Amino acid sequence: MPAALLRQDPDQNTLPPFLVDAVVPVPFGAHPTACNYFYDYDPEHLHRYREEAEDEARFAAYLREWVYGLPDEAAYREKVGANQLQLIRANSQVGYAVGLDRR
Amino acid sequence: MSPYTEREMMSIAAGRLVKNGQVLFAGTGLSMLAAAVAKRVNAPDSLVFFETGGIDPSLDELPLAVGDPRVMAGTSLNAGLVDAFAFLANPRLETIAFLGAAQVDRYGNLNTTLLGDFQHPKVRFAGSGGACDAASLAFGFIAFMQHEKRRFVEKLDYLTSPGWLTGGDSRRLAGHARGGPLAVVTNLAVLKFDAAEKFMYLDEYYPGVSPRQVAENTGFPLDISRARQAEPPSERELTILRREVDPERLILG
Numbered sequence: 001m002p003a004a005l006l007r008q009d010p011d012q013n014t015l016p017p018f019l020v021d022a023v024v025p026v027p028f029g030a031h032p033t034a035c036n037y038f039y040d041y042d043p044e045h046l047h048r049y050r051e052e053a054e055d056e057a058r059f060a061a062y063l064r065e066w067v068y069g070l071p072d073e074a075a076y077r078e079k080v081g082a083n084q085l086q087l088i089r090a091n092s093q094v095g096y097a098v099g100l101d102r103r
Numbered sequence: 104m105s106p107y108t109e110r111e112m113m114s115i116a117a118g119r120l121v122k123n124g125q126v127l128f129a130g131t132g133l134s135m136l137a138a139a140v141a142k143r144v145n146a147p148d149s150l151v152f153f154e155t156g157g158i159d160p161s162l163d164e165l166p167l168a169v170g171d172p173r174v175m176a177g178t179s180l181n182a183g184l185v186d187a188f189a190f191l192a193n194p195r196l197e198t199i200a201f202l203g204a205a206q207v208d209r210y211g212n213l214n215t216t217l218l219g220d221f222q223h224p225k226v227r228f229a230g231s232g233g234a235c236d237a238a239s240l241a242f243g244f245i246a247f248m249q250h251e252k253r254r255f256v257e258k259l260d261y262l263t264s265p266g267w268l269t270g271g272d273s274r275r276l277a278g279h280a281r282g283g284p285l286a287v288v289t290n291l292a293v294l295k296f297d298a299a300e301k302f303m304y305l306d307e308y309y310p311g312v313s314p315r316q317v318a319e320n321t322g323f324p325l326d327i328s329r330a331r332q333a334e335p336p337s338e339r340e341l342t343i344l345r346r347e348v349d350p351e352r353l354i355l356g
Contacts, residue, residue, distance in 0.1 A: 033170070034170070034171070034172050036172045036175050037172075040172060041171070090172065094161075094163070094172075094176040094177065095172045095175060095176050096164070096171075096172035096173055096176060098164070099164075102167060102351070102353060103351060103352075103353065
């Protein structure tokens with residue numbers, strides 16, 4: 001995105017330039033948490049995270065599996081799976097995945 | 104009268120404390136349920152807002168965290184954290200904050216920081232979050248507590264959020280222009296604060312609970328002389344809570 005575009009409607013901006021080093025598009029980059037109007041949180045993954053974070057050894061295993069053991073974001077998305085990502089895609093009217101099973 | 108759970112009674116008891124038109128600063132969990140029930144039963148003109156900035160969301164689905172997109176859906180305005188706390192402090196509004204804590208003392212001061220010695224805590228909690236700000240700036244706050252002796256203590260291990268401090272007019276003298284705890288809602292009872300001296304007293308005990316039982320689970324001497332039994336949840340309150348507010352029982356369990 002050219003910088004000039006940002007200056008056409010500065011009322012829509014919330015960050016000043018001196019706080020920004022780069023803009024990097026990362027689809028589903030906030031997973032397993034949500035990005036309003038793009039995708040919801042992933043309840044299944046968050047439940048799992050909560051359980052595994054209770055124990056040091058299991059948390060270390062979680063980090064190996066989901067963070068350190070993956071080369072990049074594309075590999076992470078692939079591991080989560082296209083079906084799961086489709087499930088949490090946000091409804092464009094309300095900003096979250098309507099009726100998502102969150103139990 | 105149909106049977107009901109502890110969490111249902113707590114949500115409904117807290118919701119009843121809300122006066123119509125008050126502006127509710129909710130977290131998630133029970134406070135969310137209390138605010139949603141109040142809005143549908145006794146405070147139709149009240150609205151709910153969140154520290155993350157969502158003002159008056161539609162709440163078609165229950166948010167499970169203040170960062171939940173459901174906090175931002177159907178709102179009148181998505182402001183930010185700083186704005187949210189400014190609204191909380193707005194002197195034109197009767198803002199009511201809902202807070203939880205690990206410990207509370209007889210003046211409604213709250214500890215959400217640690218148990219044990221400050222340098223070598225036995226347990227470290229998340230800390231204030233927005234709780235100290237809410238307890239300081241809101242028109243008043245309502246605390247949710249599990250009613251246990253180790254939680255209702257003579258002296259807090261750490262003072263995170265100011266209640267009535269040391270009672271009387273100590274809160275005002277400390278520089279707080281307004282605010283203070285209005286009530287503590289527990290799994291046994293609703294407790295309020297003496298108008299002049301600001302110590303906690305038993306206001307209502309739930310059906311099936313005795314005033315003595317409440318006092319026995321409180322770690323400081325509790326005035327039970329003004330206590331009366333709470334009305335059990337009405338069919339209408341229960342139906343609204345179960346069918347409209349939390350049909351999936353995400354928070355009710």
